[in-house]
Amino acid sequence: MPRFFDHVDLRVRRLDEVRGFYEILLPALGFTRDARIEGWFQFEGNNGDVTEFFGITESAAHVPNENRIAFWAESITEVDRLSALAIQAGARQVEGPGFETPAYYAVFFEDPCGNRLEICHRTASATQS
Numbered sequence: 001m002p003r004f005f006d007h008v009d010l011r012v013r014r015l016d017e018v019r020g021f022y023e024i025l026l027p028a029l030g031f032t033r034d035a036r037i038e039g040w041f042q043f044e045g046n047n048g049d050v051t052e053f054f055g056i057t058e059s060a061a062h063v064p065n066e067n068r069i070a071f072w073a074e075s076i077t078e079v080d081r082l083s084a085l086a087i088q089a090g091a092r093q094v095e096g097p098g099f100e101t102p103a104y105y106a107v108f109f110e111d112p113c114g115n116r117l118e119i120c121h122r123t124a125s126a127t128q129s
Contacts, residue, residue: 007052008069011059012113015041018056021112024089026054028082029071029119064114073121076105082119083107091117 012018019041031043031054042055073079076097083097091109097119099105106120 005052008054010054010056010069010115011062012056012111012115013058013060013062014113015056015058018112021089021091022054022056025082025086028085062113064110064116066116068108068116068118070106070118070120073119076121076123079105079107079119079121083109086117086119 022041022043026043031045031052033044033046035042035044035053037055040055040057042053044051044053071082073082079097083094086107086109087094090112092112092114093108093110095108097105097107103123104120105123106118108116108118110116
C-alpha cells in the first residue's frame with residue numbers, strides 16, 4: 001500500500017505550553033517513540049520499515065487558523081477512549097464525540113495553543129462502494 005504522508009510539522013507558540021498535552025495524546029495515537037531533537041518535540045510511529053512522525057516546534061508568531069489535523073481511529077469505542085484521553089490531557093473547545101453523519105463518528109478539539117485536531121472513525125457503510 002502506498003504511503004499518503006510522511007510527517008506532520010506543527011507550529012506552536014511555546015513547546016512548554018503543549019508538551020504535556022502531546023506526551024499523552026501522541027503515544028495513544030500510535031506515535032510511540034520520543035525522538036530527542038534539539039528545538040523539536042517529536043514522536044515517531046513505526047510501521048515496519050516505514051516511520052511516520054508528528055513533530056512540533058516553536059514559532060513565536062504562531063496564530064492558530066482554520067486548518068485541522070484528523071487522526072483515524074479503528075472503532076467508535078476507540079474514538080470515545082481517545083476523546084476522554086484528550087480531555088484529560090487538556091484539550092479545549094471539545095465538540096463530540098458523536099455522529100457527524102450516519103457513517104462518520106468524530107470528536108473535534110484544540111490543543112493548548114489552539115491548533116485544531118480531530119479523531120474520527122468511518123463506519124463500514126461509509127467505506128463500502
